[in-house]
Amino acid sequence: MRWKGRRVSENVEDRRGGGRGAKAGGISIIGLIVAFVAWKFFGVDPQQAYQATKQVTSAGATQGAAPTNLTPEQQEASGFVGTVLADTEDTWTPIFKQQGVQYVSPKLVMFSGAIQSGCGSAESAMGPFYCPADQKVYIDTQFFKDMRQQMGISGEQNQSELSAKDEAGDFAQAYVIAHEVGHHVQNLLGISSQVQQARKQANAAQGNQLSVRLELQADCLAGVWANHTQQRTQFLDKGDIEEAMDAAQKIGDDYLQKKARGYAVPDSFTHGTSAQRMQWFNTGMKTGDINSCDTFK
Numbered sequence: 001m002r003w004k005g006r007r008v009s010e011n012v013e014d015r016r017g018g019g020r021g022a023k024a025g026g027i028s029i030i031g032l033i034v035a036f037v038a039w040k041f042f043g044v045d046p047q048q049a050y051q052a053t054k055q056v057t058s059a060g061a062t063q064g065a066a067p068t069n070l071t072p073e074q075q076e077a078s079g080f081v082g083t084v085l086a087d088t089e090d091t092w093t094p095i096f097k098q099q100g101v102q103y104v105s106p107k108l109v110m111f112s113g114a115i116q117s118g119c120g121s122a123e124s125a126m127g128p129f130y131c132p133a134d135q136k137v138y139i140d141t142q143f144f145k146d147m148r149q150q151m152g153i154s155g156e157q158n159q160s161e162l163s164a165k166d167e168a169g170d171f172a173q174a175y176v177i178a179h180e181v182g183h184h185v186q187n188l189l190g191i192s193s194q195v196q197q198a199r200k201q202a203n204a205a206q207g208n209q210l211s212v213r214l215e216l217q218a219d220c221l222a223g224v225w226a227n228h229t230q231q232r233t234q235f236l237d238k239g240d241i242e243e244a245m246d247a248a249q250k251i252g253d254d255y256l257q258k259k260a261r262g263y264a265v266p267d268s269f270t271h272g273t274s275a276q277r278m279q280w281f282n283t284g285m286k287t288g289d290i291n292s293c294d295t296f297k
Contacts, residue, residue: 223284
């Protein structure tokens, strides 16, 4: 996948911790220095001064202040994620305009370990997710490495986040981001709220089926993104489509359940089978038409 040299979205909030020398034992070095100066020259209680600097630092992090000491791998991840998000903006803005609707891009929050979202607290183990309450996509880029190592998805096995030298596996990662942005599209179009309302009136099995259809539609919308981005930029390399299909197969409910316990329970599916996920991504990819993504028929 060729992604370098294109526009990078401004709608990325980087809340990751830096990779070198940012903290000592979880305590901000800068905060300690400020507290010492306040005590030495102004007679201020150093503990109070340090607590004040912590509050200012936390406020800056909440506002999305980008860390300044990122490793090369983290910088690479920032550029990649920002470029893919920009591609989704360049895809959905004209599609919405054709339907007489304005597209409002989601924010994409990069974090490390855990974070507080508009939908509550979240940890990286949850994987990437979209929160409709604050209209933000959340992703810990460590997930990309885990996706390769734990799921065996195509690409280098020992990369740290994203490798500047080897871009194998990056289209599968872009597919994941485009899928989450697909949930944002569903939210803007009112599809998500309709499904939520329908689930309230359904039993557990029916509710799971509605969740499956919603997730499969997001897969199809990710395919629409891939189609339009390819037409606009010719960004795909040989093997990229197979890479995305490999990813879709290995995050299917049946595949994951069989891998975890040796058998699948269809009534508990929430995202669809491997075959369904591959089918709907391929549908969006081939047609490039949002109208082809009606998984609720």
